[in-house]
Amino acid sequence: MALKSKDLLGLKELSSGEINLILDTAESMKEVLSRPMRTAPALQGKIVTTLFYEPSTRTKNSFETAAKMLSASSSSIAASTSSAVKGETLIDTVKNLEAIGVNGIIVRHSMAGAPHLIARNISGSVINAGDGFNEHPTQALLDMFTMREKKGPIKGKKVVIVGDILHSRVARSNAWGLLKLGASVTLVGPPTLMPKGIEATGAKVSYNLDEAIKDADFVNVLRIQMERQQKGLFPSLIEYTKLFGITKERLEKARKDVVIMHPGPINRGVEISSDVADSSRSVILEQVTNGVAVRMAVLFLLMGSRGKN
Amino acid sequence: MSLFLLKNAVLADPSSALNEERDILIENGKIREVGKNISVGPNCEKIDLTGKTVFPGLIDMHVHFRDPGRVDKETIETGTAAAAAGGFTSVACMGNTDPVADNDSVIEYIVSKARAKGSVNVFPIGAITKGLKGLELAEMGRMLAAGAVAFSDDGRCVMDSSVMRHALEYARQFGAVLISHSEDHNLSDGGFMNESYLSTILGLKGIPSLAEEVMVERDIALASQFGHVHIAHVSCAGSVDRIRAAKTRGVHITCETAPHYFTLTEAAVEGYNTNAKMNPPLRSERDVRAVIEGLKDGTIDVIASDHAPHTQEDKNVEFALAANGIVGLETTLGLVISELVETKELKLLDAIAKLTVNPANILGIKKGAVKVGTDADLTVVDLGKEWTVDSKKFLSKSRNTPFDGWRLKGKVAHTIVGGKFVVKDGIFQNQ
Numbered sequence: 001m002a003l004k005s006k007d008l009l010g011l012k013e014l015s016s017g018e019i020n021l022i023l024d025t026a027e028s029m030k031e032v033l034s035r036p037m038r039t040a041p042a043l044q045g046k047i048v049t050t051l052f053y054e055p056s057t058r059t060k061n062s063f064e065t066a067a068k069m070l071s072a073s074s075s076s077i078a079a080s081t082s083s084a085v086k087g088e089t090l091i092d093t094v095k096n097l098e099a100i101g102v103n104g105i106i107v108r109h110s111m112a113g114a115p116h117l118i119a120r121n122i123s124g125s126v127i128n129a130g131d132g133f134n135e136h137p138t139q140a141l142l143d144m145f146t147m148r149e150k151k152g153p154i155k156g157k158k159v160v161i162v163g164d165i166l167h168s169r170v171a172r173s174n175a176w177g178l179l180k181l182g183a184s185v186t187l188v189g190p191p192t193l194m195p196k197g198i199e200a201t202g203a204k205v206s207y208n209l210d211e212a213i214k215d216a217d218f219v220n221v222l223r224i225q226m227e228r229q230q231k232g233l234f235p236s237l238i239e240y241t242k243l244f245g246i247t248k249e250r251l252e253k254a255r256k257d258v259v260i261m262h263p264g265p266i267n268r269g270v271e272i273s274s275d276v277a278d279s280s281r282s283v284i285l286e287q288v289t290n291g292v293a294v295r296m297a298v299l300f301l302l303m304g305s306r307g308k309n
Numbered sequence: 310m311s312l313f314l315l316k317n318a319v320l321a322d323p324s325s326a327l328n329e330e331r332d333i334l335i336e337n338g339k340i341r342e343v344g345k346n347i348s349v350g351p352n353c354e355k356i357d358l359t360g361k362t363v364f365p366g367l368i369d370m371h372v373h374f375r376d377p378g379r380v381d382k383e384t385i386e387t388g389t390a391a392a393a394a395g396g397f398t399s400v401a402c403m404g405n406t407d408p409v410a411d412n413d414s415v416i417e418y419i420v421s422k423a424r425a426k427g428s429v430n431v432f433p434i435g436a437i438t439k440g441l442k443g444l445e446l447a448e449m450g451r452m453l454a455a456g457a458v459a460f461s462d463d464g465r466c467v468m469d470s471s472v473m474r475h476a477l478e479y480a481r482q483f484g485a486v487l488i489s490h491s492e493d494h495n496l497s498d499g500g501f502m503n504e505s506y507l508s509t510i511l512g513l514k515g516i517p518s519l520a521e522e523v524m525v526e527r528d529i530a531l532a533s534q535f536g537h538v539h540i541a542h543v544s545c546a547g548s549v550d551r552i553r554a555a556k557t558r559g560v561h562i563t564c565e566t567a568p569h570y571f572t573l574t575e576a577a578v579e580g581y582n583t584n585a586k587m588n589p590p591l592r593s594e595r596d597v598r599a600v601i602e603g604l605k606d607g608t609i610d611v612i613a614s615d616h617a618p619h620t621q622e623d624k625n626v627e628f629a630l631a632a633n634g635i636v637g638l639e640t641t642l643g644l645v646i647s648e649l650v651e652t653k654e655l656k657l658l659d660a661i662a663k664l665t666v667n668p669a670n671i672l673g674i675k676k677g678a679v680k681v682g683t684d685a686d687l688t689v690v691d692l693g694k695e696w697t698v699d700s701k702k703f704l705s706k707s708r709n710t711p712f713d714g715w716r717l718k719g720k721v722a723h724t725i726v727g728g729k730f731v732v733k734d735g736i737f738q739n740q
Contacts, residue, residue, distance in 0.1 A: 012510065090627060111629040112512035113581030132629070134512025169512060196515060197506030 007126040010135035011176040025297035043072035048104040052080035066295035106183040125302040140173035142294040155182035163222025192233040317437030323662035324678035335685040338728035366398025366686025370668040378407025383618040386426040389703035391733040395638040396721040398686035399430040405464040411436035413455035420456040432458040461488035477535035488674035491524035503590040518545035529555040538709040540564035544589035546599030553608040565611035568644040583631035584711040616705030646719030689723040
């Protein structure tokens with residue numbers, strides 16, 4: 001089995017079989033990473049570039065590490081140092097990268113659909129590392145990989161995603177992936193941060209966190225941004241924390257084995273308290289570790305087994 | 310002295326509810342006689358229009374010609390050529406040019422450029438407020454004297470209700486209509502498409518239909534006290550309902566929609582198709598249905614293209630960065646015939662009224678009817694002829710259309726402006 005597309009634009013477009021293929025491949029990659037000699041030659045001679053129009057520490061570094069572990073050469077472009085500041089269009093930028101010989105472009109962009117635009121204009125692979133509020137597929141894949149590692153098959157698991165769902169690509173990618181693999185997904189947050197019609201995906205919506213976390217296997221906590229308060233979407237961080245913050249007290253109402261996740265960067269004391277973030281229930285750093293294996297799997301499946309790249 | 314006779318055509322004129330075979334005699338650019346079997350001397354040219362239908366010259370009361378300012382997108386010359394190719398003999402062009410048409414100099418420029426380079430009649434629409442800023446009234450009186458026929462800040466809503474009130478009160482002394490781009494910019498808040506499940510799963514910030522409805526309701530309230538408001542580009546069910554109710558109460562309100570609002574839903578955006586990006590955005594199936602119902606029961610008076618030309622550079626970019634709008638002059642008539650008349654939603658005369666007599670009455674221009682003594686502006690159409698939209702063949706400078714490849718019925722045979730064949734046998738006559 002192989003992935004159908006040359007690109008990974010989102011989990012919305014993938015089948016459950018393709019998602020499982022990536023997760024299974026990531027297991028092999030994690031095994032590679034545990035060896036003393038941690039690299040594999042799979043992408044020798046290939047060049048990948050990270051093209052990031054938004055700041056990132058985790059995702060960019062994780063992709064670059066994944067590429068190196070597979071013996072690909074990697075370069076990186078931050079938008080502030082690119083020709084974008086000289087007015088070059090996105091299409092021209094990526095066509096130039098392709099002319100240089102780049103086989104794969106990993107892109108983060110503040111505008112939804114930017115990776116799709118790139119994918120239509122180059123023959124190499126495009127990996128979406130986050131586009132606007134649309135998707136962040138490798139984050140969701142590493143979240144699911146971590147869930148599987150902790151509690152076995154995704155099917156039937158109860159996952160709560162809490163926070164600013166409206167502006168979250170992580171929530172959307174997680175919802176697509178988890179629902180396709182048969183999990184039950186409950187989205188929790190203030191009504192002002194809940195996107196219209198999201199129930200039609202099959203996810204449930206709740207405004208009551210205490211109720212929602214009662215029987216959850218996993219609680220995935222999203223970062224809340226100050227900017228949303230200025231926009232009038234909620235009154236204050238203190239009130240947000242009171243209603244939707246994950247604290248030790250609140251988790252007393254949850255299952256003993258509930259696993260707490262966060263895509264980072266975390267706002268300690270806002271959406272998650274320090275004692276929870278640093279507790280044994282939290283797998284936040286394991287998620288980061290697994291991110292490398294998952295991204296290796298994605299790079300390998302898109303660029304390794306496809307000779308023409 | 311020129312004299313010619315159009316013979317054997319069906320004259321479909323909504324202004325007189327006529328839909329029968331008539332001959333039309335044209336002398337020196339004016340209609341001299343309309344009748345059955347008009348007899349003329351042997352020296353009079355006779356043009357046989359058997360099988361064709363003649364309409365009063367079509368009027369598009371909402372176009373953007375980008376002239377002055379963005380002449381790389383369209384000029385008055387190319388815009389009027391596109392209009393003629395689409396069967397329009399008159400257009401009203403919006404004032405959001407660069408510089409803004411908010412003073413008599415720009416209006417004079419448009420009028421004189423249209424006279425020199427234009428293929429069809431051009432009626433400028435001046436800005437309501439200086440610089441489209443929504444703050445100070447523009448010089449309506451001086452613009453009217455220079456040739457403006459109506460006022461609009463189209464592209465922007467006059468958000469301050471007090472400014473809009475004063476604009477209406479002021480315009481009333483001239484009997485001029487204000488065309489409202491009804492959009493609460495706080496509610497639309499920089500969104501890119503209709504707010505819905507689709508915007509959620511595409512991750513694009515949505516524009517709720519409420520942004521339109523709220524301002525339509527405000528404009529109705531203002532119109533009920535201060536005079537005629539015409540609502541531009543109605544896109545959603547809520548607006549249609551509100552306008553219908555207001556008309557029932559006798560409020561002096563009229564409105565238009567554009568072909569894309571009765572032919573396309575937001576689904577056209579899928580794949581981040583920037584040729585489906587416009588403002589107001591394409592809405593849901595239910596809204597499309599409501600717009601059609603509004604056209605049927607007369608709530609919606611006018612169909613206008615909102616012709617909005619943009620270059621490839623402005624469209625082939627990230628969806629969020631892409632310019633709003635599509636070209637429409639060369640597809641409007643075909644879409645009306647194919648999607649409203651052929652589908653039996655509207656009778657031919659009722660549909661054509663929205664492209665002729667209704668916009669003429671709203672703008673107060675002496676057009677839109679075939680009457681003895683008036684300018685011989687006529688659109689001759691082969692209603693049964695099928696054709697395929699090919700943007701590469703557009704006379705407009707721009708190609709931004711979501712209708713490329715559509716099979717449409719109703720092809721323009723001749724566009725006659727002031728007795729002159731601007732389009733003859735489907736071919737634009739370069740003068």
